[in-house]
Amino acid sequence: MILITNTLIDGLKERIANAVSTNQSTGIIIPSNNYSDLICSLFEYMDTKPDAIWVYLTITKPFESLFDDYSNLINNQNIIFIDCISHAAGISKEKSNCIYIESPSQLESILLEIMNSYKNTDDKKNKYLIIDSLSSLVIYNDAPLVTEFFTHLINRTRLSDITTISLTIEEELNDNIRKILYLKSDKIIKLKESFI
Amino acid sequence: MEEDGALIINEKSNYKKMEGDSMKENGKCKTGIDELDRKLDGGIPKGNAVLMVGSSGSGKTTLCMQYLINGAEMGERGVFFTITEPLFKLTKNIENFGFYKKKYVEDGLVNIIDLRIISERLGLNSEKYNVEDASALLEVLKDIADELEVKRLVIDSITALCYRLQSDEMIRDFIFKLGSSLAGMGCTTILTSEIPPTKPGELKYSKYGIEEFIADGIIFLGDVNRRGDIIRTLQIIKMRGTSHSRTKSAMNISSKNGIELTPLLKSGE
Amino acid sequence: MTDVEYISTGIENLDKLLEGGIQRGFTTLILGSPGSSIEILGKQIASTDDVLYITTEETKDDVAQTMERFGWGISNIDFLDISSKFTQQILKGIGRPMNSFEQKSKSKILELIKEGSSSILPDSNRKFDYLADLLDSIKKTTRKKIILNTLDFFISEYPEDKVFRIIQEIKIQNSGKKTALFIILTKGVHSEILEKKLEGISDCVIELEVLQKGSTFERFLTIKKLRNYAKRIGIARYVVESNGFVLETVERIM
Ligand SMILES: Nc1ncnc2c1ncn2[C@@H]1O[C@H](COP(=O)(O)OP(=O)(O)O)[C@@H](O)[C@H]1O
Ligand SMILES: [Mg+2]
Numbered sequence: 001m002i003l004i005t006n007t008l009i010d011g012l013k014e015r016i017a018n019a020v021s022t023n024q025s026t027g028i029i030i031p032s033n034n035y036s037d038l039i040c041s042l043f044e045y046m047d048t049k050p051d052a053i054w055v056y057l058t059i060t061k062p063f064e065s066l067f068d069d070y071s072n073l074i075n076n077q078n079i080i081f082i083d084c085i086s087h088a089a090g091i092s093k094e095k096s097n098c099i100y101i102e103s104p105s106q107l108e109s110i111l112l113e114i115m116n117s118y119k120n121t122d123d124k125k126n127k128y129l130i131i132d133s134l135s136s137l138v139i140y141n142d143a144p145l146v147t148e149f150f151t152h153l154i155n156r157t158r159l160s161d162i163t164t165i166s167l168t169i170e171e172e173l174n175d176n177i178r179k180i181l182y183l184k185s186d187k188i189i190k191l192k193e194s195f196i
Numbered sequence: 197m198e199e200d201g202a203l204i205i206n207e208k209s210n211y212k213k214m215e216g217d218s219m220k221e222n223g224k225c226k227t228g229i230d231e232l233d234r235k236l237d238g239g240i241p242k243g244n245a246v247l248m249v250g251s252s253g254s255g256k257t258t259l260c261m262q263y264l265i266n267g268a269e270m271g272e273r274g275v276f277f278t279i280t281e282p283l284f285k286l287t288k289n290i291e292n293f294g295f296y297k298k299k300y301v302e303d304g305l306v307n308i309i310d311l312r313i314i315s316e317r318l319g320l321n322s323e324k325y326n327v328e329d330a331s332a333l334l335e336v337l338k339d340i341a342d343e344l345e346v347k348r349l350v351i352d353s354i355t356a357l358c359y360r361l362q363s364d365e366m367i368r369d370f371i372f373k374l375g376s377s378l379a380g381m382g383c384t385t386i387l388t389s390e391i392p393p394t395k396p397g398e399l400k401y402s403k404y405g406i407e408e409f410i411a412d413g414i415i416f417l418g419d420v421n422r423r424g425d426i427i428r429t430l431q432i433i434k435m436r437g438t439s440h441s442r443t444k445s446a447m448n449i450s451s452k453n454g455i456e457l458t459p460l461l462k463s464g465e
Numbered sequence: 466m467t468d469v470e471y472i473s474t475g476i477e478n479l480d481k482l483l484e485g486g487i488q489r490g491f492t493t494l495i496l497g498s499p500g501s502s503i504e505i506l507g508k509q510i511a512s513t514d515d516v517l518y519i520t521t522e523e524t525k526d527d528v529a530q531t532m533e534r535f536g537w538g539i540s541n542i543d544f545l546d547i548s549s550k551f552t553q554q555i556l557k558g559i560g561r562p563m564n565s566f567e568q569k570s571k572s573k574i575l576e577l578i579k580e581g582s583s584s585i586l587p588d589s590n591r592k593f594d595y596l597a598d599l600l601d602s603i604k605k606t607t608r609k610k611i612i613l614n615t616l617d618f619f620i621s622e623y624p625e626d627k628v629f630r631i632i633q634e635i636k637i638q639n640s641g642k643k644t645a646l647f648i649i650l651t652k653g654v655h656s657e658i659l660e661k662k663l664e665g666i667s668d669c670v671i672e673l674e675v676l677q678k679g680s681t682f683e684r685f686l687t688i689k690k691l692r693n694y695a696k697r698i699g700i701a702r703y704v705v706e707s708n709g710f711v712l713e714t715v716e717r718i719m
Contacts, residue, residue: 108458108460108461109448112448113448310582
């Protein structure tokens with residue numbers, strides 16, 4: 001079992017790196033069982049580009065508990081976190097590199113804070129956005145709204161030359177979200193539990 | 197009486213129009229809130245008196261303060277007349293915002309004045325103004341604006357002021373005269389209008405129903421309900437002298453950036 | 466075990482409810498809703514022992530008059546009459562109203578602008594610092610009981626956090642000098658946070674409430690908090706008679 005997971009992580013990281021290097025908008029569909037493996041690979045990948053500007057949007061886990069094993073990431077001032085769930089759960093500690101959104105239904109505020117995060121940053125640096133995850137937004141919002149949000153978001157990030165990685169959890173995926181993810185992504189990485 | 201009022205309003209809009217023609221180039225007063233200026237096609241037409249409407253907590257005071265601070269940033273002097281909140285409370289709240297620059301207040305680019313102190317000093321009855329009281333107050337407001345050479349003026353709130361005026365006629369007269377003399381000075385005015393939280397179908401933009409007809413523009417701060425969460429919205433209802441967007445924007449208030457706007461997602465309305 | 470020294474509140478049944486009175490050095494916050502006769506309670510407490518009485522809404526004469534009506538002497542009281550000082554300051558500061566001719570003069574307009582924006586100038590520009598006066602009087606007094614009737618005045622004149630800081634300092638003074646300090650505050654008109662913070666630093670919290678029962682009103686006095694004596698928390702119904710507060714049924718809550 002463990003052996004397989006390891007291979008999975010290794011393979012994943014390379015796949016992500018490949019996809020991201022040639023595509024501006026990458027979608028990842030992952031079974032919930034493999035979610036933490038994916039996050040590990042993503043963090044490892046982020047670690048290989050410490051000089052880039054990263055914005056990490058979390059709707060899945062509170063900012064504080066995202067990085068139990070990645071403390072170097074949490075303190076990297078080049079990574080800006082936008083945390084949509086801590087506030088609603090009543091656990092927001094002030095942190096200089098984390099922006100708290102009142103609730104995941106404040107989609108406009110999320111858009112605003114994402115785009116604000118890249119303001120006044122070095123233009124020559126590569127800019128990335130991770131959405132963790134698009135499908136969990138549907139828990140808090142009606143699907144057509146999330147579709148509209150994602151459309152706006154990808155339109156704007158493309159204009160500003162920001163590379164996006166959009167995670168979706170397979171079990172949370174509905175037709176609406178699948179459709180918009182396919183439509184707005186240049187590349188989809190789909191993981192099966194039996195993968196590799 | 198009715199006809200008189202209508203006539204006056206007409207005269208005023210003609211006057212505005214002429215002024216607008218003669219200063220096409222630089223005829224807009226930028227609020228400094230990017231998305232709002234875009235919606236206004238550049239800004240509020242100079243000399244307009246605009247009603248900023250919303251229920252308590254909708255962000256009227258914050259927006260007006262940001263308007264003045266942004267003006268100061270562009271070298272335009274402004275004055276904020278507060279009636280509902282005492283100065284120390286107002287400044288305490290506003291100091292929490294990143295846009296607030298104490299320096300502008302200290303340098304006199306942004307003047308914050310407690311209108312209650314002024315009226316007390318004028319010996320006005322604190323509860324109800326008679327016609328002479330109202331015209332004394334009006335004169336002083338004009339004199340202050342003139343003396344400070346302000347290009348931006350805010351009264352927060354006009355509702356509280358109207359409350360002290362005894363008839364619809366007086367309210368009409370007061371706002372009209374204030375608006376036209378300030379317009380003459382090239383001063384752009386925002387009057388805040390506090391309304392009760394709205395019930396669907398019975399939207400009114402001012403408590404006395406008069407303010408909204410005299411104003412050159414109406415900006416409405418409302419909200420939409422999204423699965424029980426409230427999203428703040430801003431909508432320009434009318435604005436003489438400019439083509440403007442009529443769509444609702446989502447409005448965000450944060451300590452860091454104060455008020456920011458972004459288009460409202462439509463499926464959410 | 467050391468002997469605890471008590472100071473009587475001046476109301477027999479209230480002393481009983483507190484099982485002896487107020488411990489020396491304690492700060493007592495008295496909260497009352499409008500209509501609870503809270504302003505009378507302050508005066509009745511002032512009717513025994515030697516007292517420093519700080520009055521903000523009523524002048525010294527008003528207080529004396531009311532106290533005499535209840536048959537309470539005032540020879541034991543040292544007054545700090547902030548109410549009169551405030552009125553004088555207003556009269557001095559605002560002066561007579563301007564006439565319309567004066568309004569037109571430039572220097573008068575400048576003066577108006579300055580006055581109208583004055584309360585955001587630093588505190589040193591304040592004509593008279595009532596908070597400093599308060600702190601100073603309390604530091605200097607040798608009286609056993611100190612009654613501040615009311616704190617409301619200071620909260621309306623100064624930022625809340627500043628008032629709170631001064632109250633903390635006064636509390637320390639009071640505790641060091643083993644006097645009994647009573648702070649009277651109208652309930653429900655200030656921010657809830659401030660009320661909670663004040664309750665938090667007080668050793669004893671007494672609350673007066675008026676409840677409507679059918680067509681009549683019943684008044685209750687509750688000991689909400691008593692530091693180190695949780696068992697003495699209790700409630701009593703009261704009426705105000707010609708000789709002051711009468712506590713009727715007394716119940717222990719804990
Ligand atoms: N520092 C702040 N950060 C974010 N939001 C704030 C801050 N201060 C106030 N607010 C929000 O702004 C609102 C107050 O806006 P305000 O301009 O006073 O409203 P109004 O004048 O319409 O009553 C409050 O309801 C609060 O939600
Ligand atoms: Mg306000």
